[in-house]
Amino acid sequence: MISIAISSVLKRLKIRSHLPSTSTTLASYSPVDGQLIAHVVQTTEASYQNQVEQANQAFSTWKQIPAPKRGEIVRQIGTALRAHKEDLGALVSYEMGKSLQEGYGEVQEMIDICDFAVGLSRQLYGLTTQSERPQHRMYEQWHPLGVVGIISAFNFPVAVWSWNAAIAWVCGNTCIWKPSEKTPITAEACQQLVQAVFTKNQIPQAVSCLIQGDASLGTLMANDSRIPLISATGSTRMGKSVAQAVATRLGKSILELGGNNAIIITQHTDLDTALLASIFGAIGTAGQRCTSTRRLIIHASIYEQFKQRLVKAYQQIRIGNPLDEKNHVGPLIDEQAVQTYLSTIEQCKKEGGKLVVEGGLLSGPNYPSSCYVKPCVVEMPPTSKITHQETFAPILYLMKYDTLEEAIAIQNHVPQGLSSAIMTLNLKEAEHFLSVNGSDCGIANVNIGTSGAEIGGAFGGEKETGGGRESGSDAWKAYMRRQTTTINFSDKLPLAQGIKFDL
Ligand code: UN1
Numbered sequence: 001m002i003s004i005a006i007s008s009v010l011k012r013l014k015i016r017s018h019l020p021s022t023s024t025t026l027a028s029y030s031p032v033d034g035q036l037i038a039h040v041v042q043t044t045e046a047s048y049q050n051q052v053e054q055a056n057q058a059f060s061t062w063k064q065i066p067a068p069k070r071g072e073i074v075r076q077i078g079t080a081l082r083a084h085k086e087d088l089g090a091l092v093s094y095e096m097g098k099s100l101q102e103g104y105g106e107v108q109e110m111i112d113i114c115d116f117a118v119g120l121s122r123q124l125y126g127l128t129t130q131s132e133r134p135q136h137r138m139y140e141q142w143h144p145l146g147v148v149g150i151i152s153a154f155n156f157p158v159a160v161w162s163w164n165a166a167i168a169w170v171c172g173n174t175c176i177w178k179p180s181e182k183t184p185i186t187a188e189a190c191q192q193l194v195q196a197v198f199t200k201n202q203i204p205q206a207v208s209c210l211i212q213g214d215a216s217l218g219t220l221m222a223n224d225s226r227i228p229l230i231s232a233t234g235s236t237r238m239g240k241s242v243a244q245a246v247a248t249r250l251g252k253s254i255l256e257l258g259g260n261n262a263i264i265i266t267q268h269t270d271l272d273t274a275l276l277a278s279i280f281g282a283i284g285t286a287g288q289r290c291t292s293t294r295r296l297i298i299h300a301s302i303y304e305q306f307k308q309r310l311v312k313a314y315q316q317i318r319i320g321n322p323l324d325e326k327n328h329v330g331p332l333i334d335e336q337a338v339q340t341y342l343s344t345i346e347q348c349k350k351e352g353g354k355l356v357v358e359g360g361l362l363s364g365p366n367y368p369s370s371c372y373v374k375p376c377v378v379e380m381p382p383t384s385k386i387t388h389q390e391t392f393a394p395i396l397y398l399m400k401y402d403t404l405e406e407a408i409a410i411q412n413h414v415p416q417g418l419s420s421a422i423m424t425l426n427l428k429e430a431e432h433f434l435s436v437n438g439s440d441c442g443i444a445n446v447n448i449g450t451s452g453a454e455i456g457g458a459f460g461g462e463k464e465t466g467g468g469r470e471s472g473s474d475a476w477k478a479y480m481r482r483q484t485t486t487i488n489f490s491d492k493l494p495l496a497q498g499i500k501f502d503l
Contacts, residue, residue: 004090004094004100004323006030006037006090006091006094009087009090009091009094010037010038010091010185012084012087013084013087013088013091013189013192013193014189014192015038015185015188015189015192016038017038019038019039019040019041020039021039024041024042024044025039025040025041025042026039026040026041026042026181026184026212026213027039028040028095028182028183028184028185030094030095030097030369031096031097031330031331031332031333031334031369031371032093032094032097032321032322032323032330032331032368032369033321033368033369034368034369034370037094037095037185038185038188040184040185040188040212041212042212042213043211043212043213043217045220047211048211048217048220051176051206051209051211052147052176052209052224052226052227053226054204054205054206054209055147055174055175055176055206055207055209056146056147056174056226057204057206058174058204058205058206058207059144059146059147059172059173059174061204062169062172062173062174062203062204062207063143063144063172063173065172067121067122067124067170067171067172068121068122070121070169070170070172071117071118071119071120071121071122071170072118072121073169073197073198073201073203074114074117074118074121074166074169074170075114075115075118076197076200076201077114077166077193077194077197078110078111078114078115078118080193080194080196080197081107081110081111081114081193082111084107084189084193085104085107085108085111086104087189088103088107088158088186088189088190088193089103089104089105089106089107090103090323091103091185091186091189092106092107092157092158092186093322093323093330094322094323095157095183095185095186096154096155096157096182096183096186096333097286097322097330097331097332097333097371098155098284098285098286098288098322098330099284099285099322099325099327099328099329099330100322100323100324100325101325102284102285102322103322106156106157106158106159107158107159109156109159109162109163109455110158110159110162110166112454112455112456113159113162113163113166113167113455113471113472114162114166116166116167116455116456116471116472117166117167117169117170118170120167120170120476121170124142124170124171124476124480126139126140126141126142126482127139127140128140129484131486132496133488133490133494133496134490134494135488135489135490136486136487136488136489136490136494137486137487137489138484138485138486138487139484139485140482140483140484140485141482141483141485142171142477142480142481142482142483143172143480143481143483144171144172144173144479144480144481145171145173145228145229145252145479145480145481146173146174146226146227146228146229147173147174147175147176147226147227147228148164148165148168148173148174148175148176148227148228148229148230148231148479149175149176149178149221149222149224149227149229149230149231150164150165150168150175150176150177150178150230150231150232151178151218151221151230151231151232151233151234151238151242152164152177152178152179152180152187152233152234153180153233153234153290154180154182154183154288154333155285155288155289155290155333155392156233156289157179157180157183157186157187158186158187158190160233160256160470161177161179161187161190162190163455163459163470163471164231164254164470164479165177165208167470167471167475167476167479168229168479169207169208170476171476171479171480172480173229173479174206174207174208174209175207175208175209176209176210176211176221176227177191177208177209177210177211178211178212178213178217178218178221179210179212180234181212181213181214182333182334184212187210187212188210188212191208191210194208195208215238218232218238218242219241219245222241222242222245222246223245223248223249225249225251227251228251228252229251229252229253229254229478229479230242230246230251230252230253230254231253231254231255231256231468231470232253232254232255232256232257233256233257233290234257235257235258236257236258236390236415236416236464236465236466238257239255239257239464239466242255243255243466252478253468254460254466254468254469254470254478255460255465255466255467255468256290256459256460256461256465256466256468256470257290257416257464257465257466258290258390258416258418258464258465259289259290259291259292259294259390259416259418259419259450259461259465260294260295260387260388260389260390260414260415260416260418261281261291261292261293261294261295261416261418261419261420261421261441261450261451262293262294262295262296262297262410262411262420262421262450263277263278263281263293263295263296263297263420263421263422263423263449263450264297264401264404264407264408264411264420264421264422264423264424264433265278265296265297265298265299265302265306265423266299266404266407266422266423266424266426266429267299267301267302268424268425268426268429269299269302269423269424269425270423270425270447271302271305271306271309273423273447274306274423275306275309275310275313277293277421277423277447277448277449278293278296278310278396278449279310279313279314279317280449280451280452281293281421281449281450281451282294282375282377282394282396283317283328283329283375283394284451284452285451286329286330286331286332286373286375286393286394287375287391287392287393287394287395287396288332288333288337288392288393289451290390290418290465291418291419291443291450291451291452291453292392292394292450292451293396293421293449293450293451294387294390294391294395294396294397295387295396295397295399295410295411296310296396296397296398296399297382297399297400297401297407297410297411298398298399298400298401299400299401299402299407300400300401300402303398303400307356307379307398310356310357310377310398311356311357311377314357314375314377317329317375319362319366319367319372319373319374319375320366320367320372321366321368329375329394330372331367331369331371331372331373332371332372332373332392332393333371334371335370335371337371337392337393338361338370338371338373340391340392340393341359341373341391341393341394341395342359342360342361342373344386344389344391344393344395345359345376345378345395347386348378348380348384348386348395348397351380351381351384351385351386352380352381352384353378353379353380353384353386353397354378354379355376355377355378355379356377356378356379356398357374357375357376357377358374358376359373359374359375359376359395360373360374360376361373361374362374373393373394374394375394375395375396376394376395376396377396377398378395378396378397378398379397379398379399380397380398380399381399382399382410382413387399387414388413388414388415390416404429404432404433405437408432408433408437408438408439411439412439412440415463415464416461416463416464416465417440417441417442417461417462417463417464417465418441418442418443418450418460418461418462418465419441419442419443419444419445419450419451419453419461420433420439420441420443420444420445420450421444421445421446421447421448421449421450422439422444422445422446422447423446423447424446424447425447430446430447433446434446440462440463441461441462441465442458442459442460442461442462442465442469443457443459443461453471454472455471455472456471456472456473457471457472457473458470458471458472458473458474458475459471459472459475460475
């Protein structure tokens, strides 16, 4: 049952729903029912320039606050997120279209990264090094960078920002965030929560800046030498243009771009687990995660059996309003995404694909917008071009293999390198997959699917995925600058490498 009143959710999240539609506002329509959610003020170039200036000024205050005290602010943000988890989760679901469970999961991911960042704020460790010179001490220390620019995508409208912001903040940076123009309201809601915590603690507002608008703002950021680090999540096309602009000014970037993730299902698989992992990976967030499972590479001996079970299981998938918890799959983000989904299916047919679960646009009273589509399954030759592309939609490709080497070659033979998985109970197969001869991806899993990474690990991938790492592990190092220090406490000046120099 749908029991969520979005207007009350907006009120509790302090979204100004009365803003009129003008040439300076940006409207957000829900893919769930096509209704207008609210307008936000679009950031003009002048306002952008001003905000970066403010963020820079705020940096001079924020960086003076000891890291554990910055962690305390992030702890309070985590508490605010806990208090608003249901509302924010529902808004994520309504504005983006993912299932309510996944909306809650996204907010949980934000809470988790705040917890991680709080601990990290006391663990920004540097190494000490043994000097080759007598009475010298060497060590390294980490300093903040300055203003960190965050460009995020519609599919995880808030979690990916929080991975970046929570870590950047405890490291001593200020942030300027450009969310996707398809999901401006969830961003506004986060900004409200963060600003309330800042006000209570007398922290400058510009420690967290939010700018709303289209790709032109991203271009401004990428070219802005006042922003030493740009962390961008989105398409490979966007990433390449951001990377070029940032590199031209020798700035730093963290790129988290497209994925084309496969699960290898061997003859030693626990079929029930493999089935569930494959389906969640393929249809979760309606196939719009960068970690979504796009390809199943199945051993020939179990191929037919697995295919039949998959086809049967797909009949049980419930598509519809994602706020209704009985549904597994909501709509795609917009009509353009639907067009891409439909044209990809046509292309599959042209390239010799055989649909074993038909796709198509859904209409009728259960589908209150024109963005609901049927998750589909296509048997494809692994060499077909279309399977080397990332289509952000619930289209799952089936491929057959005979040897594990062949399966790994198929898996790796795509331009992207984000996530991968093998489903096997055979130790040798699992270890081979994880070895240097195995998966070439940033994420390699055994007996779980390709999506749903925990925040504790470094998140990101290789090749056209961009090479960046965000979130847990030591990803924080990318948000700081490393300073190597040598201190001489002797009365002499011995030179390294034994060089003699005297006057
Ligand atoms: C993304 O799709 O950009 O691993 C991020 C996952 C989520 C994050 C996905 N924790 O699927």
